[in-house]
Amino acid sequence: MTQEKTMPEIITVLSGKGGTGKTLMAANLGVRLAADGKKVLIIDGNFQSRGVDMALDMESRVIYDMVDVLRGDCRIRQALTKHHQYKNLSILEPPIFRKGGGIRMVEFETLLERVQEGFDYVIIDTSSSSTEVCVQMGLLSDRCMLVTTQDPVSVRAGQSLLAALKEKGMEPEKCRLLVNGVRLKLADEGYLMDVEDIADAFGIPVCGVIPYDENMHVAFSNGYPVADLEDSEAGAHLSRVFRRFLLTE
Numbered sequence: 001m002t003q004e005k006t007m008p009e010i011i012t013v014l015s016g017k018g019g020t021g022k023t024l025m026a027a028n029l030g031v032r033l034a035a036d037g038k039k040v041l042i043i044d045g046n047f048q049s050r051g052v053d054m055a056l057d058m059e060s061r062v063i064y065d066m067v068d069v070l071r072g073d074c075r076i077r078q079a080l081t082k083h084h085q086y087k088n089l090s091i092l093e094p095p096i097f098r099k100g101g102g103i104r105m106v107e108f109e110t111l112l113e114r115v116q117e118g119f120d121y122v123i124i125d126t127s128s129s130s131t132e133v134c135v136q137m138g139l140l141s142d143r144c145m146l147v148t149t150q151d152p153v154s155v156r157a158g159q160s161l162l163a164a165l166k167e168k169g170m171e172p173e174k175c176r177l178l179v180n181g182v183r184l185k186l187a188d189e190g191y192l193m194d195v196e197d198i199a200d201a202f203g204i205p206v207c208g209v210i211p212y213d214e215n216m217h218v219a220f221s222n223g224y225p226v227a228d229l230e231d232s233e234a235g236a237h238l239s240r241v242f243r244r245f246l247l248t249e
């Protein structure tokens, strides 16, 4: 009797502009799911400046990277680095310094195919530097988390990324919007966009509105994910948002 392969749900975290909180969300979503007993892999799709390892305080643990796998210098499982606390959370990183001429999208797809078996979730963190690459990574996934801030430039860039995704065949139902770093006072004063206007501009359901929170910034900078801290306000809030994101069909 042949056993059914377990294939994961693939989630891509995207934004039109950098610095919106993608890596923070990818790392925290991974931790939340791992804390709930799921087998999770976060793939760092930011080939220019990887950050998932730092977000999870794992820099010193990563030995092999994607290029080592592609060159045949290690087996793919050796390039998966396990988190020190959440044993069912692993990460796969690109090299810190460009080596081997970079990673092409077709190679990334091959890695994804080879690595995904046995995980419940694969989360792809992306870089906003290339819309084309973002779109391709988005199309590889079952659902997308589109992150924006209230900054009009971030909203406009996000809208154009969503348009590019749709143009390439992405079903908009697979995308959920997360408005991050929200500062209500500045929106009231007219310096930032209102969350309602942002939701209208994107036209996709909002899975969460996360306030700007210094504690979250400090935690992220120290490689400490807050999503498992249910007794912290930020952790509880993130957990609720992720549950809503995951529940959506």
Ligand SMILES: Nc1ncnc2c1ncn2[C@@H]1O[C@H](COP(=O)(O)OP(=O)(O)O)[C@@H](O)[C@H]1O
Binding pocket: 015, 017, 018, 019, 020, 021, 022, 023, 024, 025, 051, 180, 181, 182, 210, 211, 212, 213, 214, 216, 217, 218, 220, 221
């Ligand atoms: N809700 C938030 N409150 C405070 N700081 C945040 C929040 N979300 C993200 N940040 C900070 O914003 C910066 C960019 O986050 P990051 O996840 O690296 O963005 P991206 O991956 O989209 O470039 C980081 O310094 C992070 O700590």
Ligand SMILES: [Mg+2]
Binding pocket: 022, 023, 024, 046, 051, 126, 127
């Ligand atoms: Mg990032």
